[in-house]
Amino acid sequence: KGCKLVGCGSAIPELRISNDDLAKIVETSDEWISVRTGIRERLILTGKESLTALAVEAGKKALQMAEVDPDDVDLVLMCTSTPEDLFGSAPQIPKALGCKRYPLAFDITAACSGFILGLHSAACYIRGGAFTNVLVIGADALSRFVDWTDRSTCILFGDAAGAVLVQACDSDEDGLFGFDLHSDGDGQRHLNATIKANEVDQALGSNGSVLDFPPRSVSYSCVQMNGTEVFRFAVRSVPQSIESALKMAGLTGSSIDWLLLHQANQRIIDAVAERLKVPPEQVISNLANYGNTSAASIPLALDEWVRSGKVKSGHTIAAAGFGAGLTWGSVIVRW
Numbered sequence: 001k002g003c004k005l006v007g008c009g010s011a012i013p014e015l016r017i018s019n020d021d022l023a024k025i026v027e028t029s030d031e032w033i034s035v036r037t038g039i040r041e042r043l044i045l046t047g048k049e050s051l052t053a054l055a056v057e058a059g060k061k062a063l064q065m066a067e068v069d070p071d072d073v074d075l076v077l078m079c080t081s082t083p084e085d086l087f088g089s090a091p092q093i094p095k096a097l098g099c100k101r102y103p104l105a106f107d108i109t110a111a112c113s114g115f116i117l118g119l120h121s122a123a124c125y126i127r128g129g130a131f132t133n134v135l136v137i138g139a140d141a142l143s144r145f146v147d148w149t150d151r152s153t154c155i156l157f158g159d160a161a162g163a164v165l166v167q168a169c170d171s172d173e174d175g176l177f178g179f180d181l182h183s184d185g186d187g188q189r190h191l192n193a194t195i196k197a198n199e200v201d202q203a204l205g206s207n208g209s210v211l212d213f214p215p216r217s218v219s220y221s222c223v224q225m226n227g228t229e230v231f232r233f234a235v236r237s238v239p240q241s242i243e244s245a246l247k248m249a250g251l252t253g254s255s256i257d258w259l260l261l262h263q264a265n266q267r268i269i270d271a272v273a274e275r276l277k278v279p280p281e282q283v284i285s286n287l288a289n290y291g292n293t294s295a296a297s298i299p300l301a302l303d304e305w306v307r308s309g310k311v312k313s314g315h316t317i318a319a320a321g322f323g324a325g326l327t328w329g330s331v332i333v334r335w
């Protein structure tokens, strides 16, 4: 059995924050942000909006494009590191879409690599014969976990959701033909948003003895990042990963139609494209308008390029995600 991408969709919040807006709350400038990152503006969820609702909207548009009824969805994978329910927000999506067969739905947590992992997982479920229609959604609201007084991180992130529908097909039509997936827990020190250790200590002693019962609940710290280290990791690991995935697919950088990287920093995108010898006109980039939207960035950019007619049926795309964990991975897909 093969699998192919048959629809995509995306959704964004209403509130648009420019670099000049940010310069009013932290010491920065439009010039610094746009030169160092390529980002000009981002969209941020307000209190009256929900990330799950954005994910539902993106999923609905992907189903409409694919002309697939919500009742025919077998599995929903919600790739997010910022769920609105710690136990998983995915089951809310088929509920809101009105899927009457109670399809399996669960979250995948792999930060900015989440969507790539979701796409690969969807392909495995379909090829194994378990499911026919898998809705893969990448959605994140990192604005809720950013320290808005820290100019080195708050300028980077935006909120969004993007989705694709992956469908079973005959093996000769297979649309996912190379992949490469990794993690390096050692690199977690460079990028994380962990539970606050002092709150854990207050709840339970380090030898496991209960100091104070019942334990108090703990909260998460904001995104902590060593940007230089993450930058180095990305430009080192991502080209290697894409090259491995291309090799599996029997392709080279010059034989793909599009390079679609996680939208974190234009300088990372340019460096990877140069290394793979992909010319700028074949590189998908929309981070100027959205910032780094974590697991949403790849399907958000794909949706824009598909709906504007630039990505056409039959085009080959090398897509790669990278980020916290550390995690990184690539897939070679045909649209």
Ligand code: ACO
Residues within 6 Å of the ligand: 027, 028, 029, 032, 033, 036, 037, 111, 112, 151, 152, 153, 155, 191, 226, 227, 228, 230, 231, 234, 264, 265, 268, 292, 294, 322, 323, 324
């Ligand atoms: N405005 C003005 N100055 C700033 C700002 C800002 N917003 N932020 C930092 N600076 C200053 C620093 O304080 C430093 O000043 P100093 O030299 O006086 O100490 C100077 O600018 C240079 O700082 P660097 O951190 O070295 O700047 P760099 O060129 O590395 O750019 C950036 C920083 C944009 C964060 C870059 O390192 C980057 O993009 N890294 C990768 C991030 C990434 O890709 N993350 C992806 C994963 S996200 C996820 O998974 C959740």
